Structure formats: structure tokens, C-alpha cells
Amino acid sequence: MTLVLNEEQVMLRDAASGFLSEKATLSHLRAMRDSDGDLPYSTDVWLEMVEMGWAGIAIDEVHGGLGYGFKGLGILLEQTGRHLSASPLHSAISISATLIDKLGSEAQKAEMLNKISGGSFLATLGLQESEVHKPASICTKAEKTPGGFCLTGSKVMVMDLHACTQIIVIARTSGNSEDCSGLTAFMVSNEADGISTERTPMVDSRNYGRIKLLNVEVQDSAVLGEVDTAWDGLSATLDIANIGLAAELLGLSEEAFQRTVKYLQERKQFGNFIGSFQGLQHRAAEIFAELELCRSLVLKALHAIDQGSDELPLLASATKAKLCEVAQRATNEAIQMHGGIGMTDDYEIGFFIKRARVLQHIFGDYNYHLDRYALLSGF
Amino acid sequence: MAELEVFRHDVRSWLSENCPKSMREPVKGFEDFYSGGRDPEIVNPDQKVWCDRMAKRGWTVPHWPEKYGGGGLSSEEVNVLQQEMHAIGARRPLDSFGISMLGPAMLEFATEEQKLEHLPPICRGEIRWCQGYSEPNAGSDLASLQTKAEDNGDHFLINGQKIWTSYADQCDWIFCLVRTDSSGTKHEGISFVLFDMHQPGVTVRPIKLISGSSPFCETYFDNARAEKRNLVGETGKGWTIAKYLLTYERAMISGFGTVQGKSLGDSAISAFGKDHSGRISNGILRQTIAQYQLDAMAFSATMSRVGEEVTAGQGLGAASSIFKYYGTELNKRRNELNLAVGGESALGWEGQAYNEGIVARDWLRSKGNSIEGGTSEVQLNIVAKRVLGLPSE
Numbered sequence: 001m002t003l004v005l006n007e008e009q010v011m012l013r014d015a016a017s018g019f020l021s022e023k024a025t026l027s028h029l030r031a032m033r034d035s036d037g038d039l040p041y042s043t044d045v046w047l048e049m050v051e052m053g054w055a056g057i058a059i060d061e062v063h064g065g066l067g068y069g070f071k072g073l074g075i076l077l078e079q080t081g082r083h084l085s086a087s088p089l090h091s092a093i094s095i096s097a098t099l100i101d102k103l104g105s106e107a108q109k110a111e112m113l114n115k116i117s118g119g120s121f122l123a124t125l126g127l128q129e130s131e132v133h134k135p136a137s138i139c140t141k142a143e144k145t146p147g148g149f150c151l152t153g154s155k156v157m158v159m160d161l162h163a164c165t166q167i168i169v170i171a172r173t174s175g176n177s178e179d180c181s182g183l184t185a186f187m188v189s190n191e192a193d194g195i196s197t198e199r200t201p202m203v204d205s206r207n208y209g210r211i212k213l214l215n216v217e218v219q220d221s222a223v224l225g226e227v228d229t230a231w232d233g234l235s236a237t238l239d240i241a242n243i244g245l246a247a248e249l250l251g252l253s254e255e256a257f258q259r260t261v262k263y264l265q266e267r268k269q270f271g272n273f274i275g276s277f278q279g280l281q282h283r284a285a286e287i288f289a290e291l292e293l294c295r296s297l298v299l300k301a302l303h304a305i306d307q308g309s310d311e312l313p314l315l316a317s318a319t320k321a322k323l324c325e326v327a328q329r330a331t332n333e334a335i336q337m338h339g340g341i342g343m344t345d346d347y348e349i350g351f352f353i354k355r356a357r358v359l360q361h362i363f364g365d366y367n368y369h370l371d372r373y374a375l376l377s378g379f
Numbered sequence: 380m381a382e383l384e385v386f387r388h389d390v391r392s393w394l395s396e397n398c399p400k401s402m403r404e405p406v407k408g409f410e411d412f413y414s415g416g417r418d419p420e421i422v423n424p425d426q427k428v429w430c431d432r433m434a435k436r437g438w439t440v441p442h443w444p445e446k447y448g449g450g451g452l453s454s455e456e457v458n459v460l461q462q463e464m465h466a467i468g469a470r471r472p473l474d475s476f477g478i479s480m481l482g483p484a485m486l487e488f489a490t491e492e493q494k495l496e497h498l499p500p501i502c503r504g505e506i507r508w509c510q511g512y513s514e515p516n517a518g519s520d521l522a523s524l525q526t527k528a529e530d531n532g533d534h535f536l537i538n539g540q541k542i543w544t545s546y547a548d549q550c551d552w553i554f555c556l557v558r559t560d561s562s563g564t565k566h567e568g569i570s571f572v573l574f575d576m577h578q579p580g581v582t583v584r585p586i587k588l589i590s591g592s593s594p595f596c597e598t599y600f601d602n603a604r605a606e607k608r609n610l611v612g613e614t615g616k617g618w619t620i621a622k623y624l625l626t627y628e629r630a631m632i633s634g635f636g637t638v639q640g641k642s643l644g645d646s647a648i649s650a651f652g653k654d655h656s657g658r659i660s661n662g663i664l665r666q667t668i669a670q671y672q673l674d675a676m677a678f679s680a681t682m683s684r685v686g687e688e689v690t691a692g693q694g695l696g697a698a699s700s701i702f703k704y705y706g707t708e709l710n711k712r713r714n715e716l717n718l719a720v721g722g723e724s725a726l727g728w729e730g731q732a733y734n735e736g737i738v739a740r741d742w743l744r745s746k747g748n749s750i751e752g753g754t755s756e757v758q759l760n761i762v763a764k765r766v767l768g769l770p771s772e
Contacts, residue, residue: 003684004691261767276772281763288762289701293677296684296698318673371658374669379644379659 002303003296009075012068015052016079023048024085026348032086033205040160040207041086047119049087056117059097063113069306070240074247074298081251081359084351086206088122090362091159094244095237096123096168102233103185103225123187124164126155126211127234133364135238136180136231140213142171148219149173151186151194154212157362161209162199165190169213173228180231185224192216204358205351238363239316243301245359246323250291250298252359253323253330256352257287260334267339280337287333290326297322314376321369324360331356386456390463397432399425403468408737409592412474415504417551417577427504433472434503440478443486447494448502454690476545477501477508479631481554484624488571488612497573509576510628511555511598512621513543519757521556522565522618526600528557528572535559535572535610537580537603543751547583547596550576554624555605560615571617574605590743591728591736628752633706643668643713646720664719671712678705697766704758707748714742 005013023045032042049055058073059065066072077089097116100123101109115121129139140153151171158167167188175182190197194216200208225233261284264275274280301319304312331353335342342349360366402425406412413419413426421427433439436450441457443449452460464471482501485494500506517524526539537557547553553576560568576583580603585593612620644659647668652660659665685699717738718725725742727733749755763769 001687001691003680004687004693261769264769272772273770275763275769278760278763281767281769282756282759284767284769285704285759285762288767289705292698292701293674293681293705296680297677299684300680318676322673322677370666370669370673373673374644374659374665375657377644377669377672378642379648379653379657379665379668 003299005071005075009071012072013075013079016076017082019048019052020079020083020085024080024083024087026084026351029084029086029205029351038162038199038207040163041088043163045085046087049089050119054089055093055119056113058093059101059113059117063101063109064117065113070243071299071302071306074244074302077244077247078251078298081248081253081355082255084252084255084355088124088160088163090241090244090248091124092116092122092164095125095159095241096164098240099125099168099185099233099237100224102236103230105225108224121166122160122164123166123168124158124160126158126167126169126188128157129153129155133361133368134178135234135363136178136183138170138172138183139177140169140171142173142184142186144173145217148217148222149184149186151188151213151216151218154210156200156208156210158209158211159362160207161190161197161211162207167211168224169211170230170234180235182228183230183234184227185230185234186218187222187224188213188216188218192218202358204355206358236312239312240305242316242320242363242369243298243305245362246294246319247298247302249323249327249356249359250294252352252356253294253327254291256334256349256356257284257291257330259349260284260330260337263338274337283333284337287326287330291330294323294326314373317364317369317373317376320364321366321373324366324369327356327360328366383455383459387459387463390460391466393436394463394467394469397429398464398467398469399429401425402429402470402472404470405468406470411470413470413472413504414475414507414546414549415473416507416549417505419504419507420549429470430472430504437502439473439504440482440502443482443498443502447486448499473504475501475504475507476510477506480510480624480627481508483627484554484571484620485611487623488620493609493611506552507546507550509544509547509550509553509598511541511544511553511557514540515542519754521621522569524556524558524569526555526557527561528559528570528605530559533607535605535607537572537574537600537605539600541598541600542586543595544583544598545594545596547576547598548585548593552576553598554611556617556621557605566618568615569617569621570614571611571620572605573609573611574603578603580604588744588747590740592740592744625753629703629758632748632752633702643672643716643720650720650722667719668716671709671716675709675713678709681705700758700762700766703753704749704755704762707745708755710748711745714745718742 028042053066054076056065057068057076058070061067073094080087080089097113100112104112112121127135129137140151142149142151151169153171167190169186169188170183171186172182173184194214196212198210200210202208264280264284265273267274297319301315304315334349335353338349341347401423410422413430415430430439437445437448438450438460441450441452441460445451478501482498485498512521514524514526526537526541528535528537552573554573557570557572558568559570580601582599584597586595586597587593647659647664651664654660681698685696688696721738724733725738728736728739764771
């Protein structure tokens with residue numbers, strides 16, 4: 001069985017949904033947005049998630065995790081999409097813990113993964129430098145110094161920056177911008193001398209950040225794994241992270257769609273329920289079909305991560321591209337079919353389209369991934 | 380597990396001895412499919428040899444019970460048989476509506492006597508069946524059909540006209556929807572009857588399609604005779620059977636969407652060339668191909684997922700309701716891309732250089748996929764009403 005959930009996974013899904021619908025709902029997100037605080041999510045709720053083992057769900061048991069695999073993490077992310085729950089599950093877990101696992105030495109893994117599983121350590125990835133996702137286009141420089149490195153450059157779209165104590169900075173130690181080789185990952189404290197951070201709230205009401213590094217000194221031990229060779233691990237991490245983002249997009253799109261169908265069943269115009277009009281029925285039925293395809297791809301991709309499949313890069317791009325396409329369509333139609341009320345901030349449907357576009361953007365949108373999918377398919 | 384391996388060993392050695400060489404060659408066109416019948420169309424005598432040998436073991440329909448002519452195999456054993464056939468490139472020995480549509484409906488609704496009479500000849504490829512559903516004024520609105528069946532003691536007298544009757548000119552029997560009562564709503568009063576096509580009251584006229592072929596016919600009944608023992612289910616309750624059978628017809632047609640030929644990407648590179656990074660040099664065509672291929676992959680994953688859900692005992696989920704719609708639309712998209720990539724060579728109609736126009740003819744034929752067996756629009760209506768619960772006007 002690869003594309004259906006087993007009993008344990010169904011229980012996990014239901015438990016997650018129950019928890020999130022009480023503790024981390026859209027109303028909580030709205031309140032956080034309107035309170036103007038620094039934190040991108042509720043720390044108390046995150047600690048409860050850690051208690052339930054969510055931080056270590058995909059981390060192996062040797063490193064204090066649950067060893068449930070990425071299917072488990074995907075199930076949680078889908079539910080956070082459904083409820084629009086804010087948490088560091090992408091930044092610290094799906095992305096940073098995976099990168100540490102792919103690149104770190106045994107000692108680094110033992111130290112950091114155990115802490116991540118236990119909830120006492122959060123790191124986030126500093127990768128992107130320009131408007132769009134170009135993962136090899138790294139200008140941030142790390143120059144060798146006696147006993148360490150000196151980092152200068154800048155990063156944007158750093159997720160949950162203000163909740164994390166460490167940033168994994170991808171910097172160039174050799175080669176030219178656009179080269180895949182010559183990249184190194186550094187563990188940098190967000191309080192290091194020469195680092196300045198800026199909170200950048202985005203359209204989805206979560207907090208991201210920009211970082212400027214000016215001659216930031218780090219020791220040799222700050223290198224995650226080996227110098228110059230971060231690309232393969234980074235690339236594999238991005239594949240996994242994109243599948244995680246796709247899982248959240250799936251939950252988000254299905255919820256937005258279900259709310260829309262409910263509205264079609266209740267709203268009357270011209271003396272009829274608008275859901276009785278064939279023009280709307282067919283558009284809704286087409287989205288239903290597309291969402292069923294999305295669910296299959298997300299499950300297939302999550303399974304491929306856990307199997308260590310060679311097809312992972314292709315499947316990751318296929319899944320992210322498809323989810324971006326369908327999430328965009330489903331959320332656009334959600335606004336249109338809700339009519340005027342869908343345009344109001346009081347009504348909740350607008351939160352879905354906003355979150356969708358940010359998730360679509362992070363680590364490559366439809367255009368990026370359809371292109372990569374075609375390249376990996378040989379054309 | 381060990382038993383299954385013994386079975387696999389038996390299957391493998393039996394196939395290697397019994398599957399004729401020419402039946403291990405890839406199917407080139409529709410004429411290479413064998414459908415049996417009293418006077419079968421045969422392009423190669425090995426077709427009948429292969430079918431007869433497989434039928435003797437019940438392996439033309441391996442999952443049906445042995446007493447009805449099937450192989451009585453478990454689903455694991457059927458998988459093994461299919462894998463072993465696939466391994467040597469063996470063709471399916473028999474393809475017919477009897478197997479894909481009538482059989483499943485009869486297994487569900489017919490009496491024991493009826494099953495014993497009609498199913499074994501289907502398995503042996505002796506009787507070829509056609510489907511009497513659509514009428515000139517009952518297409519998408521199938522239930523408004525008017526072909527009349529009049530009670531005449533031990534039999535019905537059938538009068539009326541069917542259309543789009545696939546291969547009626549080559550078939551021996553018909554499973555036919557008829558109106559036995561017109562006093563109630565249109566869904567009431569429909570009955571499901573079986574009768575012989577070789578009788579004076581039946582006239583068949585093939586219809587030539589835009590693709591140049593004539594797979595469909597107009598079929599006229601003028602006092603045709605159907606024995607009462609060949610009424611399946613109760614009189615006037617045929618609509619339930621009709622709908623049940625349609626799910627099998629749709630499953631068959633939606634399978635067209637998963638056909639894999641030569642990669643469109645490769646063909647496009649040979650036709651258009653590629654840039655220094657290996658991308659098809661026409662970026663617009665490249666995106667269309669990539670999107671098609673992505674959707675085809677997602678569709679095939681969805682078919683697998685629904686299969687797994689059934690195996691896991693979760694029943695046939697709502698996702699299956701999209702198969703007919705999505706599969707046929709995909710097939711049309713693929714055929715349009717074949718034209719875009721093939722260019723001049725895809726537009727040829729006759730002659731060896733164009734392989735007798737196979738690309739163009741398949742393209743034209745694919746337009747019917749989203750019409751036959753319930754149009755795409757009807758499929759979307761069904762999803763909207765039954766799955767999404769959207770209200771009727």
C-alpha cells in the first residue's frame with residue numbers, strides 16, 4: 001500500500017485535525033496578525049505540538065524522533081493547511097532538520113537533531129537572495145580566515161526568522177554565482193556580530209525576515225558537513241521541502257474548495273441556490289477532479305521520500321507544479337464564487353488565497369517546477 | 380506466498396508452450412484485437428488458436444468463477460498471470476463487450492440459469508455481444524429511450540431504433556434497453572433484455588465516422604423477438620442494471636487516457652530541435668507537453684490510488700467518478716499534441732508514408748471519447764450532484 005493511509009496514519013490525521021481546530025485556527029491567525037507581535041506563531045501551541053512528537057515525527061529514533069517518516073509529517077502539514085495553523089513545521093522541521101540530516105557530520109546530527117526533536121532548538125534556512133527561487137544563484141560569500149570563515153551577503157524570505165536562534169546560511173566558498181559546486185552551509189547565530197535582521201510580514205500574515213551579513217565571523221565548526229559540497233544535500237532537502245509545501249497546499253485548497261461548495265449550496269440568487277447553475281457546477285466539478293489528482297501526487301511523492309526513490313527530484317517538481325496550478329485555480333475560484341463577500345477581510349476565504357500564493361512562491365512556483373519537471377523528463 | 384510462486388512457475392511454462400509467436404508481437408491497430416463471435420473477423424489464424432487455448436483454462440476471463448467459464452483465480456493469481464503475459468509480450472486473447480460490460484452486470488443481476496447459459500460462450504469467444512443503449516433522441520438523456528417491448532406471452536416483440544451500436548454488424552447478440560411501460564416517469568418502465576441479432580426483425584446499417592471507420596451502427600427493430608427467459612432483472616427495473624453497466628463502460632473508456640506511446644517530448648525534440656540546455660526549442664509547445672505529461676502521471680497515480688483503496692476495503696471512492704471525464708479529456712489532449720508534434724506527417728490520410736493516416740484517424744476518433752458512454756458534461760453533472768451535493772434547479 002503506497003497511496004492509502006494505514007490505521008495509524010488515519011489516527012494521526014484525525015488527532016492533528018482535532019488539535020488544530022481547537023488550538024491553531026484561522027481566528028488565532030487573525031488575532032496574531034492584528035496584534036502586531038514579533039512572533040510568527042504561538043509558542044505555547046508549538047510546545048504542545050512538540051509534546052505530541054510533531055517536531056521529531058520524521059526524525060529517526062536514534063536522534064530522538066518518532067521515525068514516522070515523511071508521510072507522517074505530510075499528514076500534519078496537510079492539516080495545518082486546512083486550518084491555516086501557524087507553526088515552524090516547514091522552517092525548522094521539514095527544511096532545517098532535513099538539511100542537517102543530509103549534510104551534518106554524525107556529531108552535528110546527534111547534537112542538533114536530538115534538540116530539534118525535543119523542541120529546545122530551532123533553526124531556519126537562509127537561501128534566497130533575490131525576488132525568485134534560483135537556488136544555485138548564491139552571492140553571499142564566505143572567505144576563509146584562520147580557524148574559521150567570514151561571511152558577507154544578504155538573504156530574503158527567511159521563514160520564521162524571529163522565532164529561530166540559528167540560521168543555516170548557504171554561502172559561496174568557491175566558484176561563481178550559478179555554480180552548483182562551491183556552496184557551503186554555515187550554522188550562524190542570529191545574534192552574531194555583523195548580522196542585522198529585519199522582520200518582513202508577508203501577505204499570508206506570517207513573519208519572514210531579511211538578513212544582512214557584514215563580515216560575520218564564524219568558526220570552522222560552524223560548517224554543516226563539508227566545505228564546498230552543500231549542493232546535493234541542499235537540492236535533496238528542497239525536493240522534500242517542496243513536497244511538504246505541496247502537502248500544505250493540498251489541505252488549504254481542499255478546505256477553500258469545501259467552503260466554496262458549501263456557499264454554493266446556501267446562497268440564493270434569482271430565486272435559486274447558485275449551486276444549481278450548471279456554469280458553476282461544472283467549474284466546481286472540474287476543481288474536484290483536479291484536487292483528486294493532487295491528493296494522489298502528494299501521497300505518491302511522500303511515499304517516494306520514505307522509500308529513498310531515485311525519482312524524487314522529478315516527483316517533487318511534478319507535485320509542486322501541480323499543486324501550485326490547482327491551488328491557484330481553487331483559491332481564485334473560491335473568491336469569485338463567493339462574490340462580494342469573498343472580497344471582505346471579515347470573511348475568512350481571503351486568508352486561503354493569501355497563504356496559497358506564499359506557499360506557491362517558496363522554493364519555486366509553477367513556472368519553475370514545470371520547467372524543471374520537463375528538463376528532468378528529458379525535454 | 381510459496382503457492383503463488385508455484386502458480387507463477389506453472390503459468391510461465393504453460394505460456395511459453397502455448398502462446399503462438401505472432402501473439403507476442405505488439406498490437407498495431409484495432410484489427411489486431413480479437414473479439415470472437417460466430418463468424419469472427421480474423422486477420423491472423425493464431426488469434427483463434429490463442430483464444431481457444433486460453434479459454435480452455437478459463438484465462439480469457441481469469442477472475443470469473445470456473446462454472447461460468449472463467450479461471451476462478453484470486454486477484455493475486457490474476458496479477459501473476461498478467462505479469463507473466465506482460466513479460467513475454469502476450470496479447471490479451473479476447474476483448475469484448477461481453478467481458479468488459481455485460482458479464483459484470485449479469486454476475487450482479489442475472490439468475491443462475493441465465494449466467495450458466497450466457498457467460499461460458501462469452502469466455503470461449505463464441506458469442507459476440509453489442510450494446511443497445513443510445514437512440515436518436517436519447518443520447519445524454521438516455522432514460523428517455525423509446526424502443527418498445529410488447530408482452531407477447533412467452534416473449535417480447537421489440538420495435539424501435541438504436542444508434543451508436545458498436546460493431547452491431549459483427550455481433551451475434553445484443554443486450555438492449557427497452558421500454559416495457561410508458562405510464563410512469565422516464566426511469567421507470569425500462570427493461571434489460573437479451574436477444575439474438577440474427578433474426579428477420581433486425582436490420583443493421585453501419586455509420587461512417589469522421590475518422591473514416593465505421594465502428595458504430597444504426598440498428599432497427601421491426602417485430603424482433605426476445606424470449607422472456609432472457610429478461611435480466613425484473614420487468615421495468617432495467618435502469619438500475621443499465622447504470623451499473625455504464626460504470627463498467629466508463630471504466631473501459633477512461634482507460635484510453637493512460638495509453639503510453641513514444642514520449643511526446645522526444646518526438647518534439649526530433650521535430651523542433653532543442654536549445655543548449657536540452658529544452659524543446661519551442662517553449663510554448665514544451666509547456667503544453669509538460670502539462671499534459673504531468674496530468675497524465677497524476678491521473679495514472681489516481682487510478683492506482685483508487686485501486687489500492689478498493690483493495691484496502693475502503694470501497695470505490697468518490698475519486699472514481701472523475702475517471703471517464705478526465706481520462707477522455709486527457710486522451711484528446713494527447714491526440715492534439717500528436718498533431719502539433721507530427722505536423723505534416725500527422726495529417727496524412729492514406730498511403731504507406733502516413734501509415735494509412737493512423738495518427739489523424741486516431742485523433743478524429745478520440746473526439747468521440749468524451750461523447751460516448753456519457754459526455755464529459757454529463758460526467759461533470761454527476762460529480763456536481765452526487766459527489767459535491769450541489770442542488771438541482
